Each structure stands twice: as structure tokens, then as C-alpha cells.
Amino acid sequence: MDALLARLTSTVPAARNLEQLTRPLLEMLGAVTGLESTYLTTIDLRAGEQHVLLARNAGTMVIPEGLTVAWSDTLCKRALDEGRMATEDVGACWGDSEAARQLGIQTYVSTPVRDDGGELLGTLCAASAQRRAIAPDAESLLRLFSTLVSQFLQRERLMDDLRAANEQLATYALTDALTGLPNRRALFDELQRQLQRASRDGNCVLLGCIDLDGFKSVNDQLGHHRGDLFLREMAHRLMLELRGSDMLARMGGDEFVVVGPGVSLDGLPPSEGPLIDRGEPVQAARTLEQRAALASVGRFDLDGHLLQYAGASVGVVALDPSRVSAEEALQLADARMYEIKRARRGSIVVPAVVAQAAAAAD
Numbered sequence: 001m002d003a004l005l006a007r008l009t010s011t012v013p014a015a016r017n018l019e020q021l022t023r024p025l026l027e028m029l030g031a032v033t034g035l036e037s038t039y040l041t042t043i044d045l046r047a048g049e050q051h052v053l054l055a056r057n058a059g060t061m062v063i064p065e066g067l068t069v070a071w072s073d074t075l076c077k078r079a080l081d082e083g084r085m086a087t088e089d090v091g092a093c094w095g096d097s098e099a100a101r102q103l104g105i106q107t108y109v110s111t112p113v114r115d116d117g118g119e120l121l122g123t124l125c126a127a128s129a130q131r132r133a134i135a136p137d138a139e140s141l142l143r144l145f146s147t148l149v150s151q152f153l154q155r156e157r158l159m160d161d162l163r164a165a166n167e168q169l170a171t172y173a174l175t176d177a178l179t180g181l182p183n184r185r186a187l188f189d190e191l192q193r194q195l196q197r198a199s200r201d202g203n204c205v206l207l208g209c210i211d212l213d214g215f216k217s218v219n220d221q222l223g224h225h226r227g228d229l230f231l232r233e234m235a236h237r238l239m240l241e242l243r244g245s246d247m248l249a250r251m252g253g254d255e256f257v258v259v260g261p262g263v264s265l266d267g268l269p270p271s272e273g274p275l276i277d278r279g280e281p282v283q284a285a286r287t288l289e290q291r292a293a294l295a296s297v298g299r300f301d302l303d304g305h306l307l308q309y310a311g312a313s314v315g316v317v318a319l320d321p322s323r324v325s326a327e328e329a330l331q332l333a334d335a336r337m338y339e340i341k342r343a344r345r346g347s348i349v350v351p352a353v354v355a356q357a358a359a360a361a362d
Helices: 002-014 018-033 075-082 090-094 098-103 138-173 184-201 215-222 224-241 279-295 326-344 357-361
Strands: 037-044 049-057 068-070 107-114 120-128 203-211 247-252 255-264 298-302 305-309 313-319 352-356
Touching (some): 002 018, 018 120, 018 138, 075 090, 075 107, 075 120, 107 138, 120 138, 184 203, 184 247, 184 255, 184 326, 203 279, 203 326, 215 224, 224 255, 224 279, 224 298, 255 279, 279 313, 313 326
Antiparallel strands (some): 037 120, 049 068, 107 120, 203 255, 203 313, 298 305, 305 352
């Protein structure tokens, strides 16, 4: 036992994951018990399944890793229900277990693996196809190893929870809470990536600003709740019209921005500034501009009220990525959007409530 404890003092601190911890424990457990197979299982009580996570086999009987069996048929459940850790005659004790019969188990010893709150996580087991006397130290050793595995499992679960929480926080930090779109910070990150990539590839970048004309009237007529519904529905409609490579972001209020890769700059004479106003790049910008503008026009059902919306002001520019920063790019797109807004000023229609949806249905 002293030699075993000496091995533990070197094995446990060196383990970086559950497998590195458990495999030496299974080897030691096999050496002490003399049983052919030692294995660690996990238990999903909701699914009613037991899963063999890690196993060591040193004889004719094989407990395969990855094996999943019905929890109700297992020796582990019978042992827990009866408060019995071990038997040298499985057939006499639990002859109704089909899983034990198929695996040929005659000698069996196990202990539950529980967390600090008592929740059942799995079992640590040893088994053999021959009837063997169970070593006096086997049960105490199983309990010791079960404690080590439990502590490691809880540590891994805590680390998984922390990673998931950090990922969720990062997502929240980059997401607009109302629409679920990327927010201003995420847009700047993506815009910088797009500019860098396009500069390497010799392409332009398309960047557009979308301003929802008359949005204040929506809030004034229908209230902020329906104004929020309008923003969410508008975000959805715009997304449907964009390319898979485009990013749509909400900058705040009633302003959205779209950024995406443009066409190649090969064959075009160098522009005098970052703004490209000729050839295929500007044609691609106008196409995106028109698609976004048309997507914003239409009738919106806002929680029982039908709103007829004449469309947003959309301005899209094609940019030379090697000659512009993210901040300058947004200023140029914003200027193009205001140019469109001025051109539309005489034709912009204040959003109007057509009817209550229920009345319209009648």
C-alpha cells in the first residue's frame, strides 16, 4: 500500500485532464484487486443510461470504452440500491442482469462517484469473468479513487462552466441586446478585419449606412414597445437580403451598418482617395444599396398595428482598403447615406399606421 500511495503522489498532481488522472488509477486498481477489467462510468439519470468512459482490460473479458447500457439493467444500480459494494458471485446475486450476462461478469466491485452535493456522477468499478476473492483493501481503495475522480470531475465541470460564462459574456459584449445583431464594437472589429483581408487580396470593401427615416414617428404613434418590434423586424428583413459574407450591425438608435467584401481592384487605375467611384466596385456598391433599400420598404405588423413604411435611406460606398481606416470608412459611408437622404427629402413619407391588424383582418 505504501508503494501505491507513493505512485499516487506523483500521478495525481501531474494529471492535466480526467484521462491522465484515471488511467493510472485503473491500472493500480487492477493490480490491487486482481480483476481483469477496471473502468470508470458516467451516468445520465434523465436519459436512463450508463456510459463506460474509460476502461482498462487485462484478460479475456473486455469492457469496451464507449459502451452505453440502460441504467436500470446495470450491476452498478443494483449495488447502489442494495448498499452492496461487491460480490464474488454475480449470477447468484443479480442473475437477472442482461448486461452482466452478456459481458460474462462473475466477480464485481464498485463504488459511486458523487459530487459534494451528493449528485451521482458515475461509478468506479472492477470486474472479472472468473470468481475471485475480493482483496481486503479493494473497497477502501475504490472509495479513495472515487474521491479523487469526483474532485477532478467537479474541477473540470467548474472550468467548463467558467469557459461557457466567459464565452457568453464575450457574446453579450459584442451583441446588440434588442436585435441580436453585432453591435458597434463588433462592427469595428469586423470592419478592420475586412480592410486588412481586402488589402492583402487586392479587393475593395463595401460599407453601407442605413438610417430609418421617420423612426421617431413610429415611436410617437405606436409607443416604444412597437418601435422596438419595428427595429427587430427591420433587422430581420435586411439580413434576408444580404450576402452570407456580409455583416449587418446595429450602431444604435435607428442606424444600421453593413460591411462586406467587394470585387477585385485589378485593372482599375489608382483612385485619388479611398473612395472608388467607377467600374465594377461602384456597381457592386449600388446593387447592395438598392437591395437594402428595397428590403426596408413594406408593411409591418407591430403587435396588432399595421405600419406602412416607405423605406430607409441607404448609402453604400466601395473603398480602397489600403487607403482608409475604419473610422474614415464609416465617415465616408455616412456621408453617402446623407447624400441619399437629401435626395429623398422631398419624397420621404412619414410612416403611417394603416390599421389595427384585427380591423384589417375583418
